[in-house]
Amino acid sequence: MRKVCLDQVHALARRDARVLYIGSDPGAGTLDKMKAEFPDRFFVEGIAEQNVIGMAAGLAMEGFVPYVNTIATFITRRCYEQVAIDLCLHDLPVRLIGNGGGFVYAPLGPTHTAVEDLAIMRALPGMAVVAVADATEMRRFMESSLDWKGPIYIRLAKGGDPVVTKEEWGFTIGKAIAEREGTDVLLVTTGVMLGRAQAAADALAAEGVSVGILHMPTVKPLDTESLLPRAARARLVVTAEEHTRIGGLGSAVLDALADAGPVGRVLRLGIKDAWTHNYGSQDALLKDNGLDAQGIAHSVRQALSAL
Amino acid sequence: MTAIPCSPELDARSLGLRRMVVDTLVAAGRGHLGPAMSLIEIVRVLYDDVLNLRPAEPKWPGRDRFILSKGHGCLAQYVMLADKGFFPAEALKTFCKHDSFLGGHPEYGTIPGVEASTGALGHGLSIGVGLALAARMKGETWRTFIAMGDGETNEGSVWEAAMAASKHGLSNLVAIIDYNKMQSYGPTEAVQGLEPLADKWRAFGFAVVEVDGHDVAALRRAFAALPADPTRPTCLICHTVKGKGVPPAEHNANWHHKNKLTEDELSVIGEALGAA
Numbered sequence: 001m002r003k004v005c006l007d008q009v010h011a012l013a014r015r016d017a018r019v020l021y022i023g024s025d026p027g028a029g030t031l032d033k034m035k036a037e038f039p040d041r042f043f044v045e046g047i048a049e050q051n052v053i054g055m056a057a058g059l060a061m062e063g064f065v066p067y068v069n070t071i072a073t074f075i076t077r078r079c080y081e082q083v084a085i086d087l088c089l090h091d092l093p094v095r096l097i098g099n100g101g102g103f104v105y106a107p108l109g110p111t112h113t114a115v116e117d118l119a120i121m122r123a124l125p126g127m128a129v130v131a132v133a134d135a136t137e138m139r140r141f142m143e144s145s146l147d148w149k150g151p152i153y154i155r156l157a158k159g160g161d162p163v164v165t166k167e168e169w170g171f172t173i174g175k176a177i178a179e180r181e182g183t184d185v186l187l188v189t190t191g192v193m194l195g196r197a198q199a200a201a202d203a204l205a206a207e208g209v210s211v212g213i214l215h216m217p218t219v220k221p222l223d224t225e226s227l228l229p230r231a232a233r234a235r236l237v238v239t240a241e242e243h244t245r246i247g248g249l250g251s252a253v254l255d256a257l258a259d260a261g262p263v264g265r266v267l268r269l270g271i272k273d274a275w276t277h278n279y280g281s282q283d284a285l286l287k288d289n290g291l292d293a294q295g296i297a298h299s300v301r302q303a304l305s306a307l
Numbered sequence: 308m309t310a311i312p313c314s315p316e317l318d319a320r321s322l323g324l325r326r327m328v329v330d331t332l333v334a335a336g337r338g339h340l341g342p343a344m345s346l347i348e349i350v351r352v353l354y355d356d357v358l359n360l361r362p363a364e365p366k367w368p369g370r371d372r373f374i375l376s377k378g379h380g381c382l383a384q385y386v387m388l389a390d391k392g393f394f395p396a397e398a399l400k401t402f403c404k405h406d407s408f409l410g411g412h413p414e415y416g417t418i419p420g421v422e423a424s425t426g427a428l429g430h431g432l433s434i435g436v437g438l439a440l441a442a443r444m445k446g447e448t449w450r451t452f453i454a455m456g457d458g459e460t461n462e463g464s465v466w467e468a469a470m471a472a473s474k475h476g477l478s479n480l481v482a483i484i485d486y487n488k489m490q491s492y493g494p495t496e497a498v499q500g501l502e503p504l505a506d507k508w509r510a511f512g513f514a515v516v517e518v519d520g521h522d523v524a525a526l527r528r529a530f531a532a533l534p535a536d537p538t539r540p541t542c543l544i545c546h547t548v549k550g551k552g553v554p555p556a557e558h559n560a561n562w563h564h565k566n567k568l569t570e571d572e573l574s575v576i577g578e579a580l581g582a583a
Contacts, residue, residue, distance in 0.1 A: 051467035058437020
């Protein structure tokens with residue numbers, strides 16, 4: 001997913017002279033080919049994220065479309081004011097590529113795990129928030145990112161995530177994908193949780209539970225048109241995200257349901273509100289938080305039996 | 308520190324602009340007085356003699372870009388924009404009022420002639436780096452001027468931006484410091500010392516010019532000689548006096564932001580600034 005995302009910046013730069021890349025201090029060799037082909041539109045600006053955001057704002061004011069690439073926590077935590085004021089208040093078309101969303105940097109600990117990034121970015125007026133499921137969806141999303149008017153936060157997973165989306169789904173920012181329809185449960189996911197949700201839904205289907213999946217790669221603006229009728233038909237709505245239960249997809253879905261009328265049973269699966277003092281792999285930490293396929297299926301079973 | 312030069316007497320235009328600031332503050336019942344008064348001659352010379360602008364066409368692509376990064380000094384900018392015809396001077400009376408487009412900090416998109424929303428300190432120079440880079444990438448000759456407060460340079464982001472401006476050799480970028488030596492709490496040297504300020508900017512790769520920020524002729528000469536170095540950005544350190552021209556406000560942190568002015572205060576100010 002990461003390689004596809006960055007390669008797409010290069011591909012877009014070939015097509016559109018407004019596109020430029022700004023990295024902070026990425027890994028050696030990042031986008032070397034773009035650097036060679038478009039040295040004037042390739043910037044590596046050092047570990048100075050506040051300046052990178054302001055600089056991107058100035059370039060966007062003059063008609064450029066900067067794709068900014070750095071670690072997700074540095075975008076969301078360190079330079080929140082620059083993101084809020086310089087980008088959102090001016091409504092500028094800057095794309096923020098947040099490397100290592102969720103538990104991707106599990107071995108590096110809490111300074112690098114971005115588990116509240118969706119909440120932070122979602123709170124900003126005008127900010128689009130996107131978390132795709134795999135590399136192929138990333139490519140389709142990046143195509144659609146070019147002409148989006150305002151800023152976009154792009155939550156990047158890691159390399160090698162299994163491909164769980166289909167080409168024919170296409171990609172429209174702000175549109176959800178009804179991956180499957182079901183009558184008992186509506187499972188709403190974002191980012192890489194889609195694959196785990198599919199496995200959970202398969203397991204539940206084998207037990208006679210009919211599960212629909214609504215994949216929400218755009219957390220903001222939320223596709224309420226797709227969400228509301230499906231939620232109204234389901235006995236149980238379940239959200240699953242690699243994110244704290246505070247302020248992310250689950251909160252966004254609850255906000256939309258509450259604004260539309262009385263809310264039925266909603267189960268929000270996410271990371272508990274505590275610092276994660278453990279390392280290992282992304283998968284291991286997701287499992288600790290009940291966010292692997294078995295954990296999701298187990299939580300759904302429990303909630304259904306309590307109805 | 309370079310000794311602060313002895314400013315000449317304020318001329319009629321400087322006094323008149325200050326009266327407009329005071330009138331605006333009186334109408335609103337609030338405003339940042341001290342930070343505006345130190346800035347008057349800087350913005351006056353910029354708008355009168357330096358910036359290439361078309362007030363009737365505020366978004367004219369060939370314009371020079373000016374960002375007031377010390378957004379709380381906006382009263383000085385607002386009276387200049389009104390004076391130049393970007394909007395009617397009548398609007399100044401609505402400053403900070405509910406239905407006004409003139410808030411306590413400049414906002415982009417609502418105030419003709421304002422290039423960026425500022426007030427959160429330490430943002431302007433980074434935006435300026437982006438603007439100056441864009442001009443160079445597009446082969447444009449317009450220049451970018453960023454006015455900052457001295458207290459504002461406490462922000463680390465200012466120095467990140469300074470590094471970047473220097474790295475890119477942005478000779479079309481001018482960082483202006485309104486060096487009035489006071490911030491909200493008190494003297495800058497007591498709150499968070501800046502000295503040696505000129506050496507700091509030099510060390511960050513800028514060509515540095517120091518000038519008396521109330522001496523109109525000296526400011527004109529300094530701006531006319533830009534860039535100070537054709538390969539580097541310039542930092543113009545303007546030695547100023549907080550509250551300049553308003554006797555009770557000079558060097559007085561209590562006049563950084565002022566609400567209602569008393570009759571006695573207005574009388575003293577009126578005497579100092581003269582009749583309209």
